[in-house]
Amino acid sequence: MATQYNVAVIGAGDMGGRHVAGWLASGHRVVSITDVDQERASALAASHEVQTTYVDYREAITGGDVDIVSIALPLAFHAPVTIFAAEQDKHVFCEKPLAHTMTEAKAMEAAVKRAGVLFGLGMQRNLAGGVGLLRQWAAEGRFGRPMIFNSDLLQEVRPKRVMHDRQGNGGPLMDAGCHYYLLWQTVFRSKPKNIYAQGRILATGRPEVAHFDQLAIDSAVVTVEYASGDLATMTVSWGLAEHFGMPTRPDRILGPKGGAEGNVQRQLTVYDGDQVETVEIEPTDLHAAEFAIFADAIANGGAPAYGFATGKEMLAFTNAIFRSIDSGRAVPVSYDF
Numbered sequence: 001m002a003t004q005y006n007v008a009v010i011g012a013g014d015m016g017g018r019h020v021a022g023w024l025a026s027g028h029r030v031v032s033i034t035d036v037d038q039e040r041a042s043a044l045a046a047s048h049e050v051q052t053t054y055v056d057y058r059e060a061i062t063g064g065d066v067d068i069v070s071i072a073l074p075l076a077f078h079a080p081v082t083i084f085a086a087e088q089d090k091h092v093f094c095e096k097p098l099a100h101t102m103t104e105a106k107a108m109e110a111a112v113k114r115a116g117v118l119f120g121l122g123m124q125r126n127l128a129g130g131v132g133l134l135r136q137w138a139a140e141g142r143f144g145r146p147m148i149f150n151s152d153l154l155q156e157v158r159p160k161r162v163m164h165d166r167q168g169n170g171g172p173l174m175d176a177g178c179h180y181y182l183l184w185q186t187v188f189r190s191k192p193k194n195i196y197a198q199g200r201i202l203a204t205g206r207p208e209v210a211h212f213d214q215l216a217i218d219s220a221v222v223t224v225e226y227a228s229g230d231l232a233t234m235t236v237s238w239g240l241a242e243h244f245g246m247p248t249r250p251d252r253i254l255g256p257k258g259g260a261e262g263n264v265q266r267q268l269t270v271y272d273g274d275q276v277e278t279v280e281i282e283p284t285d286l287h288a289a290e291f292a293i294f295a296d297a298i299a300n301g302g303a304p305a306y307g308f309a310t311g312k313e314m315l316a317f318t319n320a321i322f323r324s325i326d327s328g329r330a331v332p333v334s335y336d337f
């Protein structure tokens with residue numbers, strides 16, 4: 001039987017809940033749940049029959065028998081909690097994005113390396129069956145080349161307002177842009193070369209976000225040129241009107257020979273010349289899958305699905321988007337880190 005690990009989940013918000021369920025579904029033990037909001041931690045613990053809760057992540061990591069620290073906290077805490085956990089010789093699984101800055105990312109990586117523990121980055125969406133299919137179809141030449149990939153993300157001002165704090169999660173380009181970065185790169189098998197982006201803040205003046213000193217850019221149009229010559233574009237907004245009803249368009253990939261559109265976790269329609277086929281994607285517990293890969297990597301000396309290399313490239317990508325917005329020009333993506 002596979003080794004069963006003891007996991008301390010830090011953060012009992014939306015992703016914390018998914019971490020707890022995912023670790024349990026992949027056959028591991030959740031030994032404690034931590035949140036500065038004690039009620040949240042207790043409610044999540046009660047719903048999964050976890051006995052121990054903490055409000056201070058340091059106590060959770062040093063107290064009890066913990067093998068893996070599973071971080072589901074806002075971005076600002078990814079670096080300090082990862083570094084503290086590594087210093088206590090714990091393996092670390094942390095939600096995306098990796099960090100706010102490359103300096104933070106490097107400090108996290110150095111701490112993990114010093115401790116000789118394993119680090120995994122939460123990018124479960126990229127394990128969806130539809131991502132693999134698009135990658136396969138692109139490699140088989142079913143779309144031809146160059147390809148153009150469109151992805152949209154449209155939402156009203158986020159109920160979780162910290163998403164709009166420039167110093168907090170950093171807005172959709174920082175928080176959600178990394179999913180598209182990884183999706184596009186996986187399908188193209190190529191890295192972003194140049195980026196042109198324009199950003200706006202649509203939520204200015206909205207009372208829900210009035211308490212932040214600095215609002216994050218909540219809306220943008222981003223165009224990315226890949227080394228392969230393929231292109232990707234994203235229209236993103238988290239600054240739309242309350243109860244905004246316009247549906248987000250499905251992901252769409254086009255090429256000279258064909259294309260595909262849909263949701264990589266549910267259903268894809270592929271256009272192959274004049275043939276049209278709809279493919280259902282088998283639903284999978286993506287969190288359980290990414291945790292199983294991570295645990296197996298610890299047990300057998302393998303690699304997690306995603307780690308520092310992916311996290312730093314993502315940061316290079318989002319940094320380039322912000323540089324382009326600030327300068328009003330197209331900028332190269334710098335992988336010099």
Ligand SMILES: NC(=O)c1ccc[n+]([C@@H]2O[C@H](COP(=O)([O-])OP(=O)(O)OC[C@H]3O[C@@H](n4cnc5c(N)ncnc54)[C@H](O)[C@@H]3O)[C@@H](O)[C@H]2O)c1
Nearest residue numbers: 011012013014015016035036037072073074075095096097
């Ligand atoms: N992989 C994905 O698909 C995906 C999806 C959504 C969010 N995320 C990422 O997950 C992370 C958490 O997002 P979320 O949606 O769960 O946020 P959330 O606001 O729902 O939950 C965060 C929780 O952390 C707690 N918290 C804040 N600071 C703390 C601290 N110092 N110590 C202990 N608890 C603390 C808060 O009280 C809150 O309960 C973010 O990095 C986000 O980008 C990933």
